[in-house]
Amino acid sequence: MQNTRLVEISVGIFVAAGIAAFFMLGLKVSNFNAFSDVDGYEVRAQFENIGGLKVLSSVSVGGVKIGRVTSIAFDQEDYEAVVTMAIDPQYNRLPMDTSASIFTSGLLGEQYVGFEPGGEEAFLQEGDTIFLTQSAIVLEQVIGQFMFSKASEGAGE
Amino acid sequence: MAIFQQLGSRTLAFFQRLGRANIFLWAVLCGMPGLIFRLRLLIQQVFSVGVLSLVIIVVAGLFVGMVLGLQGYYTLVDFGAEDSLGVMVALSLVRELGPVVAGLLFAGRAGSALTAEIGLMKATEQLSGMEMMAVDPIKRIIAPRFLAGVLSMPLLAAIFSALGVMGGYLAGVGLLGVDEGAFWSQMRSSVDFNDDIMSGIIKSIVFGAVVTWIAVFEGYDAVPTSEGVSRATTRTVVHASLAVLGLDFLLTALMFGEV
Amino acid sequence: MANTKNNLVEARGLTFQFGSRTIFDGIDLDLQRGKVTAIMGPSGTGKTTLLRLIGGQIRPTAGTLHVDGQNVPGLSRRDLFELRKRMGMLFQSGALLTDLSVFDNVAFPLREHSGLPETMVRDLVLMKLEAVGLRGAQRLMPSELSGGMARRVALARAIALDPMMIMYDEPFTGQDPISMGVLVKLIRNLNEVLGLTSIIVSHDVAETAAIADYIYVLSQGKVVGHGTPHELHQSESEWVRQFMNGAPDGPVPFHYPAADYAAELLSREGS
Numbered sequence: 001m002q003n004t005r006l007v008e009i010s011v012g013i014f015v016a017a018g019i020a021a022f023f024m025l026g027l028k029v030s031n032f033n034a035f036s037d038v039d040g041y042e043v044r045a046q047f048e049n050i051g052g053l054k055v056l057s058s059v060s061v062g063g064v065k066i067g068r069v070t071s072i073a074f075d076q077e078d079y080e081a082v083v084t085m086a087i088d089p090q091y092n093r094l095p096m097d098t099s100a101s102i103f104t105s106g107l108l109g110e111q112y113v114g115f116e117p118g119g120e121e122a123f124l125q126e127g128d129t130i131f132l133t134q135s136a137i138v139l140e141q142v143i144g145q146f147m148f149s150k151a152s153e154g155a156g157e
Numbered sequence: 158m159a160i161f162q163q164l165g166s167r168t169l170a171f172f173q174r175l176g177r178a179n180i181f182l183w184a185v186l187c188g189m190p191g192l193i194f195r196l197r198l199l200i201q202q203v204f205s206v207g208v209l210s211l212v213i214i215v216v217a218g219l220f221v222g223m224v225l226g227l228q229g230y231y232t233l234v235d236f237g238a239e240d241s242l243g244v245m246v247a248l249s250l251v252r253e254l255g256p257v258v259a260g261l262l263f264a265g266r267a268g269s270a271l272t273a274e275i276g277l278m279k280a281t282e283q284l285s286g287m288e289m290m291a292v293d294p295i296k297r298i299i300a301p302r303f304l305a306g307v308l309s310m311p312l313l314a315a316i317f318s319a320l321g322v323m324g325g326y327l328a329g330v331g332l333l334g335v336d337e338g339a340f341w342s343q344m345r346s347s348v349d350f351n352d353d354i355m356s357g358i359i360k361s362i363v364f365g366a367v368v369t370w371i372a373v374f375e376g377y378d379a380v381p382t383s384e385g386v387s388r389a390t391t392r393t394v395v396h397a398s399l400a401v402l403g404l405d406f407l408l409t410a411l412m413f414g415e416v
Numbered sequence: 417m418a419n420t421k422n423n424l425v426e427a428r429g430l431t432f433q434f435g436s437r438t439i440f441d442g443i444d445l446d447l448q449r450g451k452v453t454a455i456m457g458p459s460g461t462g463k464t465t466l467l468r469l470i471g472g473q474i475r476p477t478a479g480t481l482h483v484d485g486q487n488v489p490g491l492s493r494r495d496l497f498e499l500r501k502r503m504g505m506l507f508q509s510g511a512l513l514t515d516l517s518v519f520d521n522v523a524f525p526l527r528e529h530s531g532l533p534e535t536m537v538r539d540l541v542l543m544k545l546e547a548v549g550l551r552g553a554q555r556l557m558p559s560e561l562s563g564g565m566a567r568r569v570a571l572a573r574a575i576a577l578d579p580m581m582i583m584y585d586e587p588f589t590g591q592d593p594i595s596m597g598v599l600v601k602l603i604r605n606l607n608e609v610l611g612l613t614s615i616i617v618s619h620d621v622a623e624t625a626a627i628a629d630y631i632y633v634l635s636q637g638k639v640v641g642h643g644t645p646h647e648l649h650q651s652e653s654e655w656v657r658q659f660m661n662g663a664p665d666g667p668v669p670f671h672y673p674a675a676d677y678a679a680e681l682l683s684r685e686g687s
Contacts, residue, residue, distance in 0.1 A: 004197075007204045014208045018312025021319035025354050029247050029322055029344055056342040065338060110240050110343060278514070286511030289471050290525045290573075291500040297528075 040067055040086040041126040045100040045113070050081045051136025052111045053102055059085045061115040066091045069113065085113060087124075095120040099132035111136060178374045181295075185373070188293070188300035198301040206302065206369075207309030210266045211316070217262055218317040221254060222246060222324025229325070230333045242335050243344030246325030251348065251357040252413070255318030257405050260364035263310055264397035268372035271302055272393040275376025276386035284377075299373050306372070310365020311358050318357065356412045363404060368397040424449045424581055424613045425470060429479035432462070432469060439465050441637035442479065447630075452607050452614040454624045457634035458659070463617040464508070466634075467583045470615070471505060472496045484580065501529055504574030504582040508589060510566035512558040512573070518545070519554040522573045529577060544572040548602060564595025571602060581613040582606070588620040600627055621660055625649075633659060 050072065059067040067087035075082045087094070097118030104111050115130075124130070192199055229245045275298065278284050284294040322344075329335040348354070372393045379389035425447035432440045439462035447453045455463050468474045469481060472488045481488045486499060512521050522541045526532060532540070545551040548568040558566060567587065574582050584603065588596050604627045607614045618624045625631070625645035633641040633648065633656055641648055641656035648660050658666035674680070 004201075008200055010208045011200050011203045014203070014211060014309075015312065017211075018315050021312075021315040022358070024319045025251060025315060025322075026350055028341070029251065029319075029348050029354070054346040056346045058338055058342065068342065105240070110339060281509050281514070282507040282511040283513055285468075285473065286505070286507050286570075287513075288473060289500055289503065289505040290528070290577075291497040292525070292528050293497075 040088045041092070041124075042070065042084055042086055043124055043126075043128055043130060044082060044084050045130040045133050046075065046078065046080040046082055047100075047102060047133050047135050048080055049135040049138060050083060050111075051102055051104075051138055053083065053113065053136065054111075057110065057112050059087065059113045059115065061091070061094070061117065066115070083113065092123060092125075094124045096122040096124060096128070097132065098124060098130060099134065100130045101134035102136035104137070174378075177378065178370070181374050181377065182370055184295045185299050185303050185370075188296035189304060191296055192301055192304060195301070198297075199305060202301045202305035203309055206267045206271065206305040207312060209270075210263055210309070210313060213262050213266055214259055214313045214317050215320055217258060218255075218320035219324040219327075221258060221317075222250065222321030222326075223328040224324075225249060225254075225321065226325035226328030227333070230329055230335065239329075239333075239335050240339035241343050241347075242325070242329045243322075243340035243342075244347040246329070247322050247344045247348050248353060250318045250321040250325075251353050253405070253409070255321065256314045256357050256360035256364055257401060259314040259317040259361065260310070260368060260401040260405075261398050263306075263313060263365070264368045264372075264401060265394055267306065267309070268368050268393045268397045269390045271306070271369065271372040272376040272379070272390045273386060275299070275302075275373060276379035276381070276389050279377065279379060280381040280383065280386055282381075295377075299377060303366075303369050303373055306369025307362065307365045310368070311361040314357065314361035314364075352413075356408075359412070360405065360408050363408060364401050367400050367404060371397045371400060422448055423482075424484055425615070426482040427479065428481075430469070430476050430481055431478040432465060432474070433477045434465075438637050440469075440476070443634070443637070443639050445632060445639070447613065447615060449613050450607075450611055451629040452603065452616065452627055454616045454618060454628035454631045455634060456617075456619060456621070456624060456631055456659070459619060461634045461636065463619075463634065464585050467505065467585055467615070467617055470583065471500060471503060501525075501577055502580045504577070504579040506567065506570050506574050506582060506584045506587060508586045510558070510563075510570040512561075512566055512570055514558050516558075517554070518550065518556050518558070518561070518569050521558065521569060522576055525573060525576045540576065541572075544576050545569075547575070547606070548572045549598075562595070564591050564598065567591075567595075567599065568602065571599075571606075575606065575610065575612075578610070579612070581615065584614065584616045584618070586618055587616060588618055588623045596623060603627055621662060625660070635659075 053069060053072065055069055055072060057069045058065045059069065067085050069083055070086045071084045073082045073084075074080075083100075094115065095118045097120045099116045099118065101114050101116065102111055103114045118132070225246045226242065229242050230239055233239045233242055233245065275284075278294075278298065284298065287294045287297060326340060330337045330340050375389040375393045375396075376386075379385045423446045425445065427443060427445040429442045429444065430440050431438070431442050445455075455466055457463055465474070469476055470483060470488065472491060475489045483499060484502070486495070488496070488499070491499065512518075513524065516524065519541055522544055523537050526537045526540055530537070542551055542554070545554055548571050550565060550568055550572065553561065553565065553569070558569070561569065571582075587599050587603065591599065600623050603614060603616070606612060616624055616628060625648075628645055631642065631645055631648055632639055635655065641651050641653050643651070648656055651657055651660070655667040657663075664670055
């Protein structure tokens, strides 16, 4: 019968849409999957302190986004954070002596990795490590230091 | 004196109904296994419970998401935190609004339809007639509707949340110019699959079961007159909506409280 | 009492109370096999309740009720369902399943119980529909049927499993004369052709008396008279005669019990 056929087809579409929505929530909205859609060549950098940097935070040069953080780990030999980033393959002419810093966008915004290109002829490639790094500025520390210096100034008088 | 007497008999009547509802639920659950051989019945009901609720869920989902996007943006932009719009939209949807609003709409659309349908079948002696044909109406009529409700609700809630996120994206990124990357990346780094999405799905399954239970019970227990059926339909919507909101509080306290 | 073998339905001291109301107060019934027996009485005497008791949908407060030798109130659910497969019931409203076509309605009990292949189900359904003269209406939905047609479809459904008995609940109520004539003929014919036992619950005296072999008249929970239609018309009981002849006044007063008419007219209270 035509009617039952229609019913069955629409139920099929409904169930498929529901499952698709579920997957979209799983893959696109949440951090469920390790295999995200970030592709490109991987570069690593070590930082003393990464502050609030997270997986999927952006990587930019001169304000232009060129990639994303794919993983963050802690190196127990150097006691430093190891940040792995995937860089868009079209930006393949970043010099070897590029430096990486962790900045905050705005006063309370998200933290991201900013690259500052150097002058070397060789370019960064898959698996390379950036050695020139600058840690995140942790606001509490800055305020703490500022207060401390003010306090000592006051005590000196 | 009369007040106390009335209070007493009301209380007794309440517990009697609760007991009947539970016995009824047990009978429905006993009728579940037989459905494996009657998939066609189930599909028919998924159609009338799920597919027919789809339009309202889709439209509501999109609009709720867009409103969240706009409101969220105007609040967050004061703190310079509009990049977190995605997080806000997604978390409010998958944790709360998805299951709850979908549950309320489900109670209004599918729940009332179920009660009215079953109540009318009772009023026109169809249920009685079935019994006299040696067919158990709980197995034949109620069980497939109940299962269809339990299955459809999480799907509807997932569709609602997903479309809500899309709506938030349209409003935030499309209209207000929030950075697309920040929208998704912040969302993805803050929304946890197990804690947020799964708990939302669990909520929606519970809501689906409770709303459908109330709906089919009210229909089955309705006074078999047109007035009785219309009252039962109203009761379904009121009770099911309250149940969704109350259970939401309980489940939230259980799932997001101190673990 | 009478020969038990010959009685399909036998009630002894059947009592049913609903809340504080006593619907039946110890009634005895003997319904013979192969006959059309009518249960008559004014509205609200629980005639339909009697059919539900026979069908085992409700349990009597006291007394026994045997159908084909089995005591219905004492049956397990499984046995009761087995027994019901051999009973047909025609509800007042027809009770057709509104989401199924005429064909599917008649096929419903066959598909549920017989386990027959679909081609045989089809043949049987067409036979039953032909018997009630509605084979041409097989594709219609119940909402497209007139009241009389709906009842005939329900009748076809009731005989789908070839039951041993059929219970008719007010089959003539609200029918136009033609449908009524058709139903009267059908009930009589089915009873003879299929060798059924029929129980008719009705208060339409003329039609019922025309087809019933035996009539029980109930009032206020008691059997007030029984016999063949002819016997009842000649009944000594004034009440039974009033009922059978449809007289407006008699033992059943025209006036609802009230205070004295003149006194109430003269009093000013409550106005």
